Amino acid sequence: MTTNSISFTSRINFVDTHAFENFRRGAYVDFRPRNQLTPIDRLMREVVGDVNCEQLKHPRHDVLKADEFYTDTVRTCAAGYVLDTRTKTAAGFHFYDSLENLESVKDMLVNIFHRVPNPDRAFLVGSKGLTCSRYSVPMFTNLYEGLSKRIPKITMFREHVFPYSETDFHYSVKDDTLTIRSMYKPLTDYREFDILTQEEMNKCYREIKIANGDTVTFQEKM
Numbered sequence: 001m002t003t004n005s006i007s008f009t010s011r012i013n014f015v016d017t018h019a020f021e022n023f024r025r026g027a028y029v030d031f032r033p034r035n036q037l038t039p040i041d042r043l044m045r046e047v048v049g050d051v052n053c054e055q056l057k058h059p060r061h062d063v064l065k066a067d068e069f070y071t072d073t074v075r076t077c078a079a080g081y082v083l084d085t086r087t088k089t090a091a092g093f094h095f096y097d098s099l100e101n102l103e104s105v106k107d108m109l110v111n112i113f114h115r116v117p118n119p120d121r122a123f124l125v126g127s128k129g130l131t132c133s134r135y136s137v138p139m140f141t142n143l144y145e146g147l148s149k150r151i152p153k154i155t156m157f158r159e160h161v162f163p164y165s166e167t168d169f170h171y172s173v174k175d176d177t178l179t180i181r182s183m184y185k186p187l188t189d190y191r192e193f194d195i196l197t198q199e200e201m202n203k204c205y206r207e208i209k210i211a212n213g214d215t216v217t218f219q220e221k222m
Contacts, residue, residue: 010121011177012155012210013217014201016194020181023170026068031077031094063108065091065115070170075160076136078126078143081171082112082119082151090173091115095143097127097136105142113150122147123178125157125167129206155214159206162186 015023069092071079079094093112095101101108113119124147127140137159147154157167165184171177182195184204195201196218202208210216 027066029071029092072168076133078140080124156209
């Protein structure tokens with residue numbers, strides 16, 4: 001674990017799976033790959049032919065401006081949010097790791113800053129160093145570097161250590177609280193565990209950057 005001096009004042013609370021169910025509210029930040037069609041879209045294509053593809057694509061919500069939002073199953077993806085503390089506006093994002101997204105990080109950043117033009121804080125989590133997900137870490141790194149050029153205050157949880165692991169989170173602008181459920185499964189154990197201690201948090205991410213003055217809690221009631 002590494003720390004730095006950037007400032008992030010939100011309360012970060014790690015909770016278990018059951019407790020996180022109470023936070024599945026607000027807008028949902030989706031993460032479907034680009035250009036993925038729904039079964040209805042495919043049926044329309046078969047019936048009416050290859051018409052305007054833009055009309056057939058499922059609407060993308062991988063960047064979403066809202067006062068309260070959540071997303072789940074952040075595995076090899078990169079997800080988080082940006083916040084303008086002066087205007088109290090935030091946008092959550094969740095990007096599927098793919099070659100197309102790796103090559104489109106600049107567009108992804110434009111999309112983020114279009115919704116919140118002048119954020120002064122951000123949160124970023126995700127990626128895995130798996131041979132079967134070769135775009136994961138590079139996409140996360142490029143996204144972090146791009147955010148860092150505009151936002152000096154970022155907290156980050158980079159690269160899940162365990163191959164079988166995932167992170168869900170919920171953020172509320174109203175109380176500036178980030179609620180995280182992060183699950184991991186050791187290779188030597190068939191059981192799944194939630195991160196509920198400082199020690200577990202440290203061993204489950206390759207690198208952690210937490211701001212001075214930030215409050216990290218575990219399983220505290222809201």
